[in-house]
Amino acid sequence: MPPPRRRPGGRTARIRRQVLDAVLAELGERGYDGLTMDSVAARSGVHRATVYRRWGDVGGLLADVLDAAGDDAWQPPDTGSLEGDLAALNREIHDALTAQPPIVAALIAASFRSEQADHAQRRLWEDRYARCEVIVRRAVERAELPLGTDARRLLIAATAPVYHQLVLLRTPPGPDLPGQAARTAALAASAGAFAVPPPAGDT
Amino acid sequence: MPPPRRRPGGRTARIRRQVLDAVLAELGERGYDGLTMDSVAARSGVHRATVYRRWGDVGGLLADVLDAAGDDAWQPPDTGSLEGDLAALNREIHDALTAQPPIVAALIAASFRSEQADHAQRRLWEDRYARCEVIVRRAVERAELPLGTDARRLLIAATAPVYHQLVLLRTPPGPDLPGQAARTAALAASAGAFAVPPPAGDT
DNA sequence: CCACTACTGCGACAAATGGTGCGTTAAGAT
DNA sequence: ATCTTAACGCACCATTTGTCGCAGTAGTGG
Numbered sequence: 001m002p003p004p005r006r007r008p009g010g011r012t013a014r015i016r017r018q019v020l021d022a023v024l025a026e027l028g029e030r031g032y033d034g035l036t037m038d039s040v041a042a043r044s045g046v047h048r049a050t051v052y053r054r055w056g057d058v059g060g061l062l063a064d065v066l067d068a069a070g071d072d073a074w075q076p077p078d079t080g081s082l083e084g085d086l087a088a089l090n091r092e093i094h095d096a097l098t099a100q101p102p103i104v105a106a107l108i109a110a111s112f113r114s115e116q117a118d119h120a121q122r123r124l125w126e127d128r129y130a131r132c133e134v135i136v137r138r139a140v141e142r143a144e145l146p147l148g149t150d151a152r153r154l155l156i157a158a159t160a161p162v163y164h165q166l167v168l169l170r171t172p173p174g175p176d177l178p179g180q181a182a183r184t185a186a187l188a189a190s191a192g193a194f195a196v197p198p199p200a201g202d203t
Numbered sequence: 204m205p206p207p208r209r210r211p212g213g214r215t216a217r218i219r220r221q222v223l224d225a226v227l228a229e230l231g232e233r234g235y236d237g238l239t240m241d242s243v244a245a246r247s248g249v250h251r252a253t254v255y256r257r258w259g260d261v262g263g264l265l266a267d268v269l270d271a272a273g274d275d276a277w278q279p280p281d282t283g284s285l286e287g288d289l290a291a292l293n294r295e296i297h298d299a300l301t302a303q304p305p306i307v308a309a310l311i312a313a314s315f316r317s318e319q320a321d322h323a324q325r326r327l328w329e330d331r332y333a334r335c336e337v338i339v340r341r342a343v344e345r346a347e348l349p350l351g352t353d354a355r356r357l358l359i360a361a362t363a364p365v366y367h368q369l370v371l372l373r374t375p376p377g378p379d380l381p382g383q384a385a386r387t388a389a390l391a392a393s394a395g396a397f398a399v400p401p402p403a404g405d406t
Numbered sequence: 407c408c409a410c411t412a413c414t415g416c417g418a419c420a421a422a423t424g425g426t427g428c429g430t431t432a433a434g435a436t
Numbered sequence: 437a438t439c440t441t442a443a444c445g446c447a448c449c450a451t452t453t454g455t456c457g458c459a460g461t462a463g464t465g466g
Contacts, residue, residue, distance in 0.1 A: 012433085012443075032315055038423065047445050052425065054443085108371065109315035112235050118373070125372050153364075153377065157387055160367035161359050168311065168366060169328050170321070174356065184360055184396045185387075191394070193387045214462060215413070241452075250415050255454065257413090 018044040019051060020068060023061050028101030032109055035061075059114025066107065066120035076132045082139035083186040086158045089132065090178030093159060097166040108167055129155055139189075146192055154194045158185035221247040222254060223271060226264050231304030235312055238264075262317025269310065269323035279335045285342035286389040289361045292335065293381030296362060300369040311370055332358055342392075349395055357397045361388035 022044035026035050035058060041048040055061045077088035096104045111121035129152060136151035161181040165173045174180070188194070225247035229238050238261060244251040258264045280291035299307045314324035332355060339354035364384040368376045377383070391397070 015443085033317075036423075037425090048424090049426080049446080050444055057424095109312075112312035112315070114236075122373055126374070153383065156364050156367060156372075157360075157384070160363035163367055163371060164359060164363035167371065169359075170325055171329070180356065181360070184391045187394055187396050188387045188391045191390055193390050218414080239452085240454085251453095252416080252455080253414055260454095 015044075015046055015050070016054075016064075019046055019055070019061070020065050022046075023065050024103055027106040027110060028103045031102075031106055035110060037061075057114065059116035062107070062110055062114065062117035063120035066111065066117065066124050069107075070124050070127050074128075074131065076135050078135075078138070082135070082142075082144045082189065083182055085135045085138075086182035086186055087179045089135070090159060090162050090182050093162050094166065094173075094178045097162070105167060145189055146195055148196050149189060149192075150194045150196045154185060154189050157188065157194070158182055218247075218249055218253065219257075219267075222249055222258070222264070223268050225249075226268050227306055230309040230313060231306045234305075234309055238313060240264075260317065261313075262319040265310070265313055265316065265320035266323035269314065269320065269327050272310075273327050273330050277331075277334065279338050281338075281341070285338070285345075285347045285392065286385050288338045288341075289385035289388055290382045292338070293362060293365050293385050296365050297369065297376075297381045300365070308370060348392055349398055351399050352392060352395075353397045353399045357388060357392050360391065360397070361385055 019040060022040045023035065026039050026043060030039070037051055037055075037058060038048060040061060041051045044051075051061075055064060077085055077092070079085050079088055108121070111117045132155050133151040136145065136149060136154055139145045140147060140149060158181055161184075162173075162178055165171065165177060222243060225243045226238065229242050229246060233242070240254055240258075240261060241251060243264060244254045247254075254264075258267060280288055280295070282288050282291055311324070314320045335358050336354040339348065339352060339357055342348045343350060343352060361384055364387075365376075365381055368374065368380060
């Protein structure tokens with residue numbers, strides 16, 4: 001027998017959007033502990049019991065929001081140079097983390113609250129960094145970087161300072177933090193700091 | 204009139220230690236939302252009402268734990284070279300973040316839960332990074348680094364990848380993440396990536 | 407050693423929150 | 437159009453959270 005087919009139809013989708021929007025709004029306004037099943041239900045206009053049944057708990061809500069966030073068509077910037085790409089990427093990150101209300105920062109913080117949200121957050125990170133690897137590939141093609149540069153490590157080195165400063169340290173960043181972090185990483189990269197040894201076989 | 208004089212004596216101090224230990228234990232075992240006033244009171248053997256009276260809420264508990272954590276005699280490693288110091292520092296961070304139970308990671312995550320805890324966490328970061336600046340000063344004295352190197356930016360660039368990988372991304376780190384991050388930062392630093400322009404006056 | 411009082415323990419209480427069975431409504435297929 | 441079934445709304449209960457007054461205990465100064 002076929003699995004019972006779902007009904008992705010109009011009402012279900014509408015309710016989902018209402019609830020997800022309410023989650024983001026609550027998260028932005030009341031920050032962190034403000035996100036309860038109750039407040040989400042009240043704001044969305046959907047009944048408490050419905051929210052409980054479809055999402056189970058706060059972690060389910062967050063996971064759904066995070067998964068929905070990954071379903072976009074985002075592409076990393078393409079400025080024509082490695083440092084330019086990294087700087088533009090960092091500026092996007094910086095803007096997202098300092099936007100008002102601070103939805104992205106609140107989402108990151110909230111993802112610690114449950115296993116489900118944690119997994120969804122990891123999927124989102126993985127997706128974003130995977131999409132960014134093209135930046136490094138293009139730089140290698142332009143001969144800005146040596147072959148065998150570890151894309152992931154380079155991307156993390158470039159972006160980590162921005163996240164660290166804004167999410168964990170939460171102190172006012174120095175001027176042009178995105179640009180400086182990008183320049184530092186690009187410099188280290190062109191010096192071969194992220195070279196990965198070939199798999200010990202052929203060229 | 205003078206404020207009523209406090210009693211920092213035996214019982215009060217003992218109760219505080221019991222409660223703070225219970226906070227750490229709960230945080231390690233039950234991770235994030237597991238930390239409630241009730242569970243702390245139960246585990247510590249202190250009455251609920253006492254915990255409410257002295258600490259007010261979960262944020263108060265976390266803030267007290269964080270402040271207590273800053274009252275130690277920790278000093279950054281001194282290995283004789285910049286890269287060695289940074290690598291040793293990163294290894295300490297790595298070990299603290301991957302220890303079982305994951306108390307440090309849980310503390311960082313939990314510090315998002317309230318204003319009070321947030322402020323305490325910032326004080327702790329500030330204190331730690333300030334203590335680490337001596338690493339950069341020593342490197343400048345050894346002429347490993349140019350004068351006018353921005354200590355804070357260098358330290359953040361060196362340590363951020365470790366925090367980012369273990370706290371935010373939460374994916375298995377590559378081999379020798381601490382060492383690689385340290386080498387990258389040291390390389391960029393000796394190339395002058397963290398030079399700060401002199402204040403536009405004299406040498 | 408004694409008096410003073412800050413601090414803790416106790417239990418009862420009000421209020422908010424989390425979670426669930428059951429009848430009703432609306433979506434999707436024939 | 438109408439039938440089937442998934443999804444929703446309502447009412448309800450259980451648990452947790454936070455507060456208060458009072459009595460007892462133990463530091464602190466004389």
